[in-house]
Amino acid sequence: MHKNVLIAMMTSSLLLHGDELATNRALKAELAEEQKAHDELRRRAQELSEKAAVLQETADRVAGLKQGLPEMTVTYTTVAEFYQDAELLLENHDEKQQHTVWKKWLTLEEGGKYRFRAQVKSDDVKNVRNIKFGLMIPVAGAKTQWPAASLGAGTFPWRDVSFTTTLPFGSKGSALLICGMEGNGIGKVTFRNIVVERISE
Structure with missing residues (x-):
C-alpha cells in the first residue's frame, strides 16, 4: 500500500x-x-x-x-589598441593543427559603426583562402555575423588592412576579434598596430 x-x-x-x-x-x-x-x-x-x-x-x-x-565630417575615436609596441606572430607548420589564431572579446555599442585596422605581413601561408582579420558577432535570435577584411594568403610584405562594420542590435555589444589562420592553415603571419575605432558622421 x-x-x-x-x-x-x-x-x-x-x-x-x-x-x-x-x-x-x-x-x-x-x-x-x-x-x-x-x-x-x-x-x-x-x-x-x-x-x-x-x-x-x-x-x-x-x-x-x-x-x-x-x-x-567623419571622426574616428580610438576605443581599443593592441600590439602597438610589439608584433603578434602566429606560426604553424603542422597541417593537423587547427585554428592558429589570436582572439579577443570586445565590448562595443549596439548600433555603433566601427573601423578595424592593422598592419599584416604574410610568409608562405597556405591551405587557407584568406588570412583572418575579422569578427565573430553572436546575435540573439539571428545568424552569427562574420565581417572581415579580405587579405588573401601566400607571401606579402607589411600592408595596411581595414574593414568597417555596424554592430547589430541583439549582439549585446559583444564581438570576438580574430586574427590569424583558421582551419588547417600553415605558414607564418604577423600583425601589429591593431586599432579599433568608433566612426561618427
Whole structure:
C-alpha cells in the first residue's frame, strides 16, 4: 500500500516537473521572440533617424537655408589598441593543427559603426583562402555575423588592412576579434598596430 502511494507521489512529481520544464521552454522562446522584435525596432529607429537627417538637409537646401556642398565630417575615436609596441606572430607548420589564431572579446555599442585596422605581413601561408582579420558577432535570435577584411594568403610584405562594420542590435555589444589562420592553415603571419575605432558622421 505504502509502495503504491510512494510511486503515485513520485509520478505526480515527475509530471509536475515536466510541466514546469515545458512552461520554462515556452517562456524562453517567447522572450527570445520579443527580444528579436525589440532589436528590429531599434534598428529601424536608427535607420529612420538617419533618413530624417538626410531629408532635413535636403529641405534646408531647397528652402535656401543652406548653400554650397554639404559638410562631410567623419571622426574616428580610438576605443581599443593592441600590439602597438610589439608584433603578434602566429606560426604553424603542422597541417593537423587547427585554428592558429589570436582572439579577443570586445565590448562595443549596439548600433555603433566601427573601423578595424592593422598592419599584416604574410610568409608562405597556405591551405587557407584568406588570412583572418575579422569578427565573430553572436546575435540573439539571428545568424552569427562574420565581417572581415579580405587579405588573401601566400607571401606579402607589411600592408595596411581595414574593414568597417555596424554592430547589430541583439549582439549585446559583444564581438570576438580574430586574427590569424583558421582551419588547417600553415605558414607564418604577423600583425601589429591593431586599432579599433568608433566612426561618427
